Amino acid sequence: xxxxxxxxxxxxxxxxxxxxxxxxxxxxxxxxxxxxxxxxxxxxxxxxxxxxxxxxxxxxxxxxxxxxxxxxxxxxxxxxxxxxxxxxxxxxxxxxxxxxxxxxxxxxxxxxxxxxxxxxxxxxxxxxxxxxxxxxxxxxxxxxxxxxxxxxxxxxxxxxxxxxxxxxxxxxxxxxxxxxxxxxxxxxxxxxxxxxxxxxxxxxxxxxxxxxxxxxxxxxxxxxxxxxxxxxxxxxxxxxxxxxxxxxxxxxxxxxxxxxxx
Amino acid sequence: xxxxxxxxxxxxxxxxxxxxxxxxxxxxxxxxxxxxxxxxxxxxxxxxxxxxxxxxxxxxxxxxxxxxxxxxxxxxxxxxxxxxxxxxxxxxxxxxxxxxxxxxxxxxxxxxxxxxxxxxxxxxxxxxxxxxxxxxxxxxxxxxxxxxxxxxxxxxxxxxxxxxxxxxxxxxxxxxxxxxxxxxxxxxxxxxxxxxxxxxxxxxxxxxxxxxxxxxxxxxxxxxxxxxxxxxxxxxxxxxxxxxxxxxxxxxxxxxxxxxxxxxxxxxxxxxxxxxxxxxxxxxxxx
Numbered sequence: 001x002x003x004x005x006x007x008x009x010x011x012x013x014x015x016x017x018x019x020x021x022x023x024x025x026x027x028x029x030x031x032x033x034x035x036x037x038x039x040x041x042x043x044x045x046x047x048x049x050x051x052x053x054x055x056x057x058x059x060x061x062x063x064x065x066x067x068x069x070x071x072x073x074x075x076x077x078x079x080x081x082x083x084x085x086x087x088x089x090x091x092x093x094x095x096x097x098x099x100x101x102x103x104x105x106x107x108x109x110x111x112x113x114x115x116x117x118x119x120x121x122x123x124x125x126x127x128x129x130x131x132x133x134x135x136x137x138x139x140x141x142x143x144x145x146x147x148x149x150x151x152x153x154x155x156x157x158x159x160x161x162x163x164x165x166x167x168x169x170x171x172x173x174x175x176x177x178x179x180x181x182x183x184x185x186x187x188x189x190x191x192x193x194x195x196x197x198x199x200x201x202x203x204x205x206x207x208x209x210x211x212x213x214x215x216x217x218x219x220x221x222x223x224x225x226x227x228x229x230x231x232x233x234x235x236x237x238x239x240x241x242x243x244x245x246x247x248x249x250x251x252x253x254x255x256x257x258x259x260x261x262x
Numbered sequence: 263x264x265x266x267x268x269x270x271x272x273x274x275x276x277x278x279x280x281x282x283x284x285x286x287x288x289x290x291x292x293x294x295x296x297x298x299x300x301x302x303x304x305x306x307x308x309x310x311x312x313x314x315x316x317x318x319x320x321x322x323x324x325x326x327x328x329x330x331x332x333x334x335x336x337x338x339x340x341x342x343x344x345x346x347x348x349x350x351x352x353x354x355x356x357x358x359x360x361x362x363x364x365x366x367x368x369x370x371x372x373x374x375x376x377x378x379x380x381x382x383x384x385x386x387x388x389x390x391x392x393x394x395x396x397x398x399x400x401x402x403x404x405x406x407x408x409x410x411x412x413x414x415x416x417x418x419x420x421x422x423x424x425x426x427x428x429x430x431x432x433x434x435x436x437x438x439x440x441x442x443x444x445x446x447x448x449x450x451x452x453x454x455x456x457x458x459x460x461x462x463x464x465x466x467x468x469x470x471x472x473x474x475x476x477x478x479x480x481x482x483x484x485x486x487x488x489x490x491x492x493x494x495x496x497x498x499x500x501x502x503x504x505x506x507x508x509x510x511x512x513x514x515x516x517x518x519x520x521x522x523x524x525x526x527x528x529x530x531x532x533x534x535x536x537x538x539x540x541x542x543x544x545x546x547x548x549x
Contacts, residue, residue, distance in 0.1 A: 163409040163463075166372065168399040168423045168470060253373055253394040258332065 004212055016041070055129065064123035071109075071132050075101055078140035082241075085144040086151055088261055093147070096244040100143055104237030105135045112229045134205070134226060135233045138190065142234035143241035146186035150242060153178040154249060155261045162256060171250035179246055186238035190231045197227060321347035322506055323371065323384050323401075323474060330378030331366030331530070339378055340366045342530040348474070353500045353507040355517045355538065357545065358527035364510040365406070367527070368476050371508065372403040384474075395423065402472035406479040408463035410451035418451045419466055428469060436465040439503065440495045457488025461495050468499075474506045475499065481513050493519050518542035 007015075019041050026033040058066055079097035086093065109132050113119045119127045154161065157178060164174035197203060202210070205226055209219040249257055324347045331341040340363035348354050356364050369375050370382060373394050382389050389397060411418055419433050434444045440461040446454075454462065460480055467475060480496060481489045497519050499505045509520060517524055517538050524541035526534035536544065 159405060159407055160409050160411075162374070163405060164421075165374070166398055166403040166405060167421070167466065168395045170395060170423075173423070253376070253390075255374055255376070255394075 055125070058125045058129065062125065064121075067123045067125045067128050070125075070129060071136075074133060074136050075105070078136045082140045082144040082147070085148050087148070088151060090147075090151075090245060090248055090260060092248060093245060096241060096248070097143060097147075100237050100240035100244065101136065101139050103240055104139050104143075104233050104235075105132070107236060108135050108139075108229050108233040112225060116225055130205075131226075131229075135229060138230045139233040139237035142186040142190070142238040145189075146182045146238035146242045147245055149185040150178055150182035150246065151261060153181060158256070158258065158261065165254060165256065171254040171256070172246065174254075174256075175246055175249070179242060183238060183242055186242075187231075187235050190227075190234045194227050194231060197223070203227075319349055320386055321383075322350040322352075323348040323508075324382070325367075325370075326381050326383070328367075328370065328377045328380035328382060329530075330375070330380075331363055331370055332375050340530045341370075341377070343380070344527075344530070344532055345380075346525060346532065346535075348506060348508060350473075350506055351500075351504045353520050353522035354509070355520055355522065355524040355541070356508065356510045356527055357512050357517065357524060357541065362527040363530040364527050365478050368403065368478050368508065368510050371474075371476055372398050372401045374403065399423075399470040400472055401474045401476060402467035402470055403476040404463050404467050404478065404480065406482060408456075408459040410454065410459055410462070413451060414447065415449050415451050415454075415462060416447040418462065419447075419469060421466075422469065432469070436469050437462075439468055439499065440465045441491060441498075455488060457484050457492055460484065460488070460492050464495065464499075472505070474508065477507065477509045477511075479510055479512075481511065481516055489513070489515070496520065512545065514542040514545040517545065 019037065022037060023034055025031070026037060058070060075098065079094060079101050082097045082101070083090075083093045109128070112131060112135075113127055114122060117127060154175070161174045161178070165171065203223050203226070206219045206223040209222060210216055249260055251257060326345050328344045329342050330339050332339075340361075344363075344367060346354075356367065358364055366375070370377050371389075373389050376390075384392065384397070384401060392400075411421060415437075416433060419436065420428060422428070433447060437444060437446055442458065442461060442465070446458075446462075451459075451462065464475070464477070464480070477496065481492050484492060493513075493516050496507065496509065496516070500507050500520065500522075507520070509516065511517060521538045524536050524538055525532050526536070526541070
């Protein structure tokens with residue numbers, strides 16, 4: 001097998017020519033994106049190198065406490081971002097996000113690493129960190145999408161919900177249609193991704209494995225596991241997140257807290 | 263025994279006439295009249311608490327010093343120490359400029375919101391005493407903009423908390439109560455006119471057999487012809503069925519036709535109370 005080609009620093013800097021092209025378009029068409037683009041490029045370099053060095057040390061130390069700590073930091077960031085997407089802040093949503101991401105991701109991560117891949121030792125950071133990252137990232141997007149969609153639906157269909165409440169339906173019954181459509185909205189992207197996978201584009205992880213010399217067949221098997229686990233983590237986390245947030249919009253007396261949405 | 267019963271009945275009729283109510287309305291409100299003979303031996307007291315033999319009645323609904331409420335535009339408490347009472351079978355109109363707290367007040371009466379201060383009593387018990395879902399069936403609120411769900415009128419009428427187990431004749435009766443015939447049952451609810459939707463949303467509330475019907479601006483978005491029909495419908499519910507009505511409106515015609523008392527709300531306070539005739543005239547003159 002041929003050795004992996006490392007990208008030299010000089011050549012990496014050459015890749016910046018691609019960004020210069022984008023800059024040229026933005027400048028010529030007066031898109032005003034130059035500043036954002038430069039900052040974004042700088043941050044891409046900085047953040048990824050930091051993560052790279054961090055991973056080197058994490059792999060070298062090889063301690064389960066550090067792996068767990070890293071996962072917790074990733075989780076906090078993910079729940080922070082998920083809740084930040086809500087247009088109207090919802091009291092207590094951060095803890096709901098933490099709880100649903102923990103449960104949704106932990107179940108999936110544990111199952112995939114311990115039962116399917118059978119990682120040895122169980123905390124091997126080479127597996128747990130990247131797989132945990134993929135699970136958390138997707139679970140975060142799913143929960144955020146579900147929460148955002150539910151709030152949006154509630155805002156635009158408030159009269160429908162109040163009509164049902166006025167007829168004597170409970171708060172959960174009155175919001176069931178909205179709940180369903182929010183949960184569907186969160187789950188559909190991953191299902192669509194499974195339908196389309198491999199036809200136009202190879203998924204990032206599989207591409208990475210193939211580039212670094214793994215046999216395509218092994219890469220494919222890993223990719224299948226990844227697709228299934230993402231779908232599961234998204235469904236679990238958005239289901240839990242939504243289930244717990246819906247109640248926040250209602251009082252025990254089945255009153256809609258309109259001040260939270262309007 | 264029968265003589266006594268007859269006497270009691272005549273006392274009622276006097277009382278009814280005094281209050282300018284039709285007998286039909288009254289009998290409907292107190293359906294146990296035919297059982298008077300069985301009841302009288304028990305110390306001359308009638309079985310329902312709300313009434314004594316002299317005809318003195320406790321209000322069906324009473325607001326005492328109620329503050330709070332919630333409006334969309336204001337994001338603050340609107341009502342300030344509002345007090346009023348409603349008798350069973352009465353028809354009360356509430357009017358006032360927009361933002362005066364009319365709708366906010368109505369939303370307190372079926373516990374869509376809870377007041378910050380004061381107390382609301384339904385049949386002598388605070389609203390919190392009742393299961394909120396049961397309360398909303400008994401004090402039914404019809405919102406300003408009628409919402410229809412996808413499907414036929416029948417499907418819309420059957421969309422009820424405890425499943426749609428209503429007989430065809432119940433549905434037809436509910437439609438008749440709002441002046442619609444049975445051919446409406448199979449029509450697409452989304453394609454009805456504004457006035458028809460408004461009347462259908464009233465019919466939907468009636469299926470819960472409410473004791474009080476709260477109507478929020480029932481005629482605000484209607485053309486002249488629909489307006490007359492909806493006004494007819496609402497007035498009939500009070501006159502014929504004896505239903506207690508609380509109607510928020512700024513429409514002089516509706517107030518005039520409803521009769522009864524009219525509360526003027528301004529800046530969250532009741533600033534005036536008038537009879538319907540004068541109130542309607544005031545509204546027409548000053549808008």
